[in-house]
Amino acid sequence: xxxxxxxxxxxxxxxxxxxxxxxxxxxxxxxxxxxxxxxxxxxxxxxxxxxxxxxxxxxxxxxxxxxxxxxxxxxxxxxxxxxxxxxxxxxxxxxxxxxxxxxxxxxxxxxxxxxxxxxxxxxxxxxxxxxxxxxxxxxxxxxxxxxxxxxxxxxxxxxxxxxxxxxxxxxxxxxxxxxxxxxxxxxxxxxxxxxxxxxxxxxxxxxxxxxxxxxxxxxxxxxxxxxxx
Ligand code: FES
Numbered sequence: 043x044x045x046x047x048x049x050x051x052x053x054x055x056x057x058x059x060x061x062x063x064x065x066x067x068x069x070x071x072x073x074x075x076x077x078x079x080x081x082x083x084x085x086x087x088x089x090x091x092x093x094x095x096x097x098x099x100x101x102x103x104x105x106x107x108x109x110x111x112x113x114x115x116x117x118x119x120x121x122x123x124x125x126x127x128x129x130x131x132x133x134x135x136x137x138x139x140x141x142x143x144x145x146x147x148x149x150x151x152x153x154x155x156x157x158x159x160x161x162x163x164x165x166x167x168x169x170x171x172x173x174x175x176x177x178x179x180x181x182x183x184x185x186x187x188x189x190x191x192x193x194x195x196x197x198x199x200x201x202x203x204x205x206x207x208x209x210x211x212x213x214x215x216x217x218x219x220x221x222x223x224x225x226x227x228x229x230x231x232x233x234x235x236x237x238x239x240x241x242x243x244x245x246x247x248x249x250x251x252x253x254x255x256x257x258x259x260x261x262x263x264x265x266x267x268x269x270x271x
Contacts, residue, residue, distance in 0.1 A: 166198065190214075
């Protein structure tokens with residue numbers, strides 16, 4: 043006899059549904075007939091489009107996660123966050139400086155952070171958001187870039203900040219400044235770029251561009267991979 047799938051009770055926008063256990067929030071929404079046009083992108087935990095807020099029956103504490111990653115649980119109450127605009131400074135990366143003053147000029151509200159830590163508690167990536175905000179305030183751009191490296195820009199930190207700050211956009215600015223001005227250059231990369239510019243690989247690239255898909259796949263599977271050490 044076929045094994046019975048256990049059904050789980052969930053509530054979407056207040057309406058009760060029963061769905062098979064093991065589904066993600068996103069697949070559960072689809073199972074219940076919701077068609078994901080907005081609030082859905084890569085389905086793999088990278089694009090940050092599917093920020094979701096939920097709590098449980100008789101437990102009012104709000105929780106946050108990515109709908110494509112979080113598995114549904116019994117008595118989950120779900121609502122997805124629609125897009126809402128958040129403050130984003132406009133700048134030309136070639137015309138800004140990699141300094142703390144620059145970050146503060148573009149995001150002066152940063153000084154209003156009073157350290158409540160709501161942003162950290164909200165982050166579905168479990169990043170130390172409040173700590174990188176304080177690094178930003180001290181002008182430590184490298185540390186902000188390090189601590190925010192796995193940010194998927196879902197915007198939940200900004201949605202919950204009682205001061206209206208935008209940690210994800212501030213971190214994006216710092217990662218850009220770090221990548222453009224502070225990250226050490228790689229000799230290996232510079233040498234390779236120079237080789238490309240002299241046309242050293244032109245013939246090989248041309249050969250690849252003209253190759254059939256099958257042959258290309260075979261070539262890819264058979265390629266030499268440099269060891270990581
Ligand atoms: S759909 Fe891209 S992170 Fe969930």
